[in-house]
Amino acid sequence: MPTEASIAADLRSLGCPEGGTLLVHASLASMGAVPGGAPTVVRALLAALGPDGTLVVPSFTPGNSLTSPMYASRTRGMTDRQLRAYHDTMEPFRTLSTPSQGMGRIAEEVRCTRGARRSGHPQTSFAALGSRAQWITAQHARDCLLGERSPLGRLYELGAHILLLGVGFDVCTAFHLAEYRPPGCTRRYDCKVMLDGTPGWVSFVDVDLHDEDFGRLGGWLETRSSDDGRVARGRIGDAESRLLPLRWAVDAAVEWMNLNRTAGPHPGPRSGSDWLSP
Template identity: 65%
Template sequence: MPTAACLTADLRALGVGNAMTLLVHASLRSVGPVPGGGPAVLRALRGALGPGGTVVVPTFTEGNSLTSRTYVRMTQGLTRSQLLSYRENMEPFSAASTPSDGMGRLAEEVRAAPGAVRSTHPQTSFAALGPRAAGITAGHALDCLLGERSPLGRLYEEGAYVLLLGVGFETCSAFHLAEYRQPGAVRRRYDCRVMTDDGPRWMGFVDVDLDDSDFGALGSWLESGASGGRGPVARGRIGAADSRLFPLRWAVDTAADWMAAGRTAPRSLPAEADRA
């Protein structure tokens, strides 16, 4: 059973270093049992990064949205009155208190940690710990889910790295930044419920129609096809978790080229989501 110190050694062997800014997607189940659980894994990450390092995690939320896969799934078959009741009782997003949805235990450990800072986007927020946390999470524009005016844009500027800790490329949110850089990117309407000083209110905006359905194929190409298989993807084990570490800027730039060279049109949600 690996200790936090063992995990720190594994992270350093993979290439995580002092003062690095690290975007982490993680499955703690893949790491295996660790004394101390999630807090110990977070300590291991911060130990590998040192006091000058910053750890960043996605803390996305879908339950407050009228245009999400969660909403479509939860409202299928409802009558009009049931649908209205469901909408009226949806929890509004609060950056200070709303848990992330489907992002894993480590994301929640970071979000709830003392000193953590979270961006305020009601659907695609990020939380961060470390000296660069405030700058990375500031200014997350409502009409920029995962583009230049989101924490991904700041991470690109910072020269951050991506750590896939026991998860595949399918989860790599950095690839979405490449979508924003495609000429003529398809756009759609989003609607979500947000807590304000005046109480809950609905907010709508238009932004890029995000599509992660081919991220697995994109990641496989990055790892084996890009640069003749000699790209900067380091692979190793963190505890029991097969993991990868690579530069975010390289991943975004190379993904943008891959998308421009022949990606099919983004997949849209069912039409009823947009009309909701």
């Protein structure tokens, strides 16, 4: 049964950088029965990083968006009248209190931990704990979901590492940074936020992001790393896990996308913009 001490030891054996910065994507269920659950895992991650380290997680909120797969799934088949009613009941994004959605219990535990900092993007925020948390999460530009002016850009500058704890490359958020180098096709994004204390809508244009091929990209990365061992593999608790340098992964992803992605827009979820109240 994994304990806080054994999880921290597993992290160090995998190569978790003491004093470094770690972007974590994690599945608590994959680790087995962890006494204390997500708080135990977060404490173990912080222990492995040490007092000078920084722990970062995605704290995304697709539920307040008109352009997310979650929105498309929830509104499929609705009439215009039903869509307007649905829009009225959508919760606006609040940096300090809106829960993350679909990011897992470990990510949500980081967001809720005392001292955590969170970036202010209404769709793709990140939460962080540690010595560099404030710098990483500050000034997340609204029209830069996951690019240079987002926490991913800061993590690239810092030479952070990525930990995939019990999850695959298909959820590796850092790959999105490669889509900005150079920027691909753009699209409009719409989401509900607080405007001067009142719920309202904002729209912006940014790169048309998609992750359908991230699994293939990750497989290529692992093959590429077989010569130099850039992707470390091991178990954390019962979870098959990978640790890799973020900067190397992003640079390699740019190369792979240039070779494997065709030019032009990619199909995405239906936008609800046409049904926004005037």
